[in-house]
Amino acid sequence: MESESPAPNPHPQSPIIPVKPSSSDRDFLTHLEIYLTKRDGVDKLLKISRYATKIILASSILTQQPLITRLGSFESSVGISRKAFRLGKFVQDVNALRSTRFTTCLNLILYVIAYGGEGLYYFIEQFVWLGKAGLIDKRHLPALQKWSAWCEFMGYFGSISLKVRELRTLDAEEKCLMTSINLAMLRGIACGEEQGKLRKLREKKLMKRLSVIQDFADGLMSLADIRDGRGRLSSPVLVSAAGLLSALISSHKNWVSC
Template identity: 45%
Template sequence: MPEKEADVLDKTVTFLAKRDGIDKVLKITRYVSKLLLATSYKDSKSETAVRLKDFESSIGVSRKAYRLGKFLADINSLRKSNAAPHLYWLEIIANGGEGCYYFLEQLTWLIKAGMLDKRYQHRVSKLSAWSEMLGYMGNIILSSLFIRASMAREQALQLDLDTRKKHDEECLPEESVLRAQLLQLRSKRIMKSLALVQDLSDSTLALNDITDGQGMLAHPVWLATAGLISAAISVHKNWPG
């Protein structure tokens, strides 16, 4: 019998079998809770509000546990990078900052779990936030450069296709290849654009941690919305094709 095509349940099982899948579901749940606390339960001291606050806090600790060893992926990415020399330093900033962030998050988890002295918590949290911001800045620049280069390449391919059509050239095999390349470039650019939006959203949260909630973008509703935007994009990126 032919193999049955994967349905929503199959894809959900595959998604939740991954560490990133669980992490993103927890991220959505956490920022939905934050949004409720900033709107429906704002200034509320009801039992529901207290429980929701405790629930949101526990999810934050749980997500840090899921990042155990995740910094190794950034080290591996740098080790296997084949980027051009003028872009490699940006990859060092992006992957290095993200790797330091994930490593420090392990220490934060151990502090919150009671294994390390809590007097180090503020210092580690600050270093973690700065490392996170550094990684986002590197990724934002890399994504912007990729999008610009992709748009230029897409325009060149589209011009080639329009020229062939204008002159009624019978080059169907070549035209088919050019159209496939154009679609592939557009797909990659869209995903890179989503990654850019995600990094901008997450950098807002990191900036809030750096400034201890004193910045211009520190409104709880905006922060919760930024977290939800980032989480939704992460789910889209990690969802089985």
């Protein structure tokens, strides 16, 4: 007697796809652990502490010389530590250029300026760190820091240009979605999916605008380095405030993304 084969399951079990919990649903300490495992997460916390210290030192609110000396030593040490965190970071800009598909000649130029400038900046910063750590003769530091500042400034120029163009594209997409939603509402048609897309698009626009503000703040600091601290835009308080603003925005972006 032949054994009967089992009847096929009319409702086959679909594979279970793990869903990444949103940052708002995740436990705070778990989220913090993930944040601190990233190089950028630790780097931006160091940046916040460094520029908060620079604001205190530049504002002349302290009168006790021993405390001023300790804070100055702390700020300098954190600055060197941040440079150590950037070892090999230029590789991400090289890979970004390799993986980008250019649609126009202008896009090609802007991407090369943005990622090329930033990549050269991170590459030169490795030698600046070696100089500050004492392995390279410190006589080379002024030239290295000048080249580093110029590359950083050019990188931010290209980055801001690209993000402004992206914002214009997002504005056009938002107008199209708004038109579709308004027409659907006039016809009495449900448009929950379109409204969800609109919400995500507006969140993306907000993060892009914050990135532009961050790039302007970082560009101001690199311009101050190029000018060796001369000029009104190179005021220690202004530059330190720009650095703190940039660090806070970057920390927020990293927190949301992890």
